[in-house]
Amino acid sequence: MDVEYTGRQTTITKKLKLQTEAGLARITKITGNPGSVHVILSTDKYRQIADVTVQTKHYKLVARCEATDMEMALRDALETIERQAIRQKKKFGTIKRHPKADVKGAKPEATANGTRKANVAVKVAAKSSVGRKAVPMLVHSFPSHSPLAEPHVVRSTDGVALRPMSLEEAVKEAAFRDRDVFVFRDYGGQAMVLHRKRDGKMELIEVP
Numbered sequence: 001m002d003v004e005y006t007g008r009q010t011t012i013t014k015k016l017k018l019q020t021e022a023g024l025a026r027i028t029k030i031t032g033n034p035g036s037v038h039v040i041l042s043t044d045k046y047r048q049i050a051d052v053t054v055q056t057k058h059y060k061l062v063a064r065c066e067a068t069d070m071e072m073a074l075r076d077a078l079e080t081i082e083r084q085a086i087r088q089k090k091k092f093g094t095i096k097r098h099p100k101a102d103v104k105g106a107k108p109e110a111t112a113n114g115t116r117k118a119n120v121a122v123k124v125a126a127k128s129s130v131g132r133k134a135v136p137m138l139v140h141s142f143p144s145h146s147p148l149a150e151p152h153v154v155r156s157t158d159g160v161a162l163r164p165m166s167l168e169e170a171v172k173e174a175a176f177r178d179r180d181v182f183v184f185r186d187y188g189g190q191a192m193v194l195h196r197k198r199d200g201k202m203e204l205i206e207v208p
Contacts, residue, residue, distance in 0.1 A: 002035070002036045002037065003020065003021075003024070003036075003037045003038075003039065004036070004037070004038045004039070005017070005020075005039050005041070006038070006039070006040045006041070007040075007041050007042070008040065008041070008042035008043070009042055009043040009044070010041050010042060010043040010048070010070065012041055015071075016041065016070065016071065016074060019071060019074055019075065019078075020039055020052075020074065020078070023074075023075070023078030023079075023081075023082070024037060024054075024078070026078075026082055027054060027061075027078070027081055027082050027085050030082070030085040030086060030089055031054070031056045031061075031085045031088075031089070032056070032057070034054050034055060034056045035055045035056060035057060036054075036055045037052070037053070037054050037055070038051075038052075038053045038055075039051070039052050039053075039074075040052075041070060041073075041074065043070075046068065047066050047067075047068070048066060048067055048068060048069055048070040048072075048073045049064065049065070049066040049073060050064070050065050050066070050070065050073040050074040050076070050077040051063070051064045051077065052064075052074075052077040052078060052080075052081055054081055054085075058088075058092075059088055061081050061084045061085060061088075062176075062177065062178060063076075063077040063078075063080035063081045063084070063158065064077065064176065064177060065077040065080060066162060066163075080157075080158060084158075158177055158179060159174075159177070159179045159181050159182050159183060160182075160183045160184070161173060161182070161183065161184035161185070164184070164185050164186060164187045164189070165184055165185075165186070165187075166186065166187065167186070167192075167204065170182060170184045170192070170194055171194065171202055174194050174196070174202070179196075180195065180196040181193065181194070181195055181196075182194040190206065190207075191206075191207035192204060192205065192206055192207060193205040193207060
């Protein structure tokens with residue numbers, strides 16, 4: 001695993017490296033062998049900030065956390081990356097491949113609600129009469145209720161700012177975290193929500 005460390009106004013100690021390696025070991029069990037990892041530790045006055053970026057073969061995981069203690073900020077960032085990795089693995093795991101049914105030999109299957117479904121064509125031969133041929137007909141029956149997929153909810157704090165910030169700072173932070181929805185408070189304590197619409201424009205929602 002290729003891990004790159006960058007320290008800004010702070011010293012990267014051996015203890016912090018060991019903490020990073022332990023967290024990355026858990027993440028590797030989920031994602032497999034990541035291509036590269038970049039850890040940036042910085043100090044801004046009283047704030048300790050940890051930025052962790054994990055680049056895998058299929059996707060990129062990014063987390064930025066801050067606290068009054070560097071070990072705590074690094075721990076939160078690694079836990080955020082781990083949650084993102086689990087979410088990505090579940091997303092790919094929900095794709096199921098259904099085999100094609102044999103149209104001629106398939107039989108109707110019973111659904112969970114007791115209804116019968118037959119998505120295959122059934123030939124009904126009409127009785128032959130003098131001078132007439134049997135005409136094949138297609139008969140379809142469908143379940144009365146379509147099954148609904150159970151929604152999967154994952155708790156996350158990646159889209160919430162931990163400190164008050166201006167609108168410009170919130171827009172930059174949302175872009176840095178790659179979030180379509182970002183919640184923050186301005187310096188007056190007003191809760192606001194940034195939402196990236198389908199056309200790419202940012203929409204500001206003021207929470208009453």
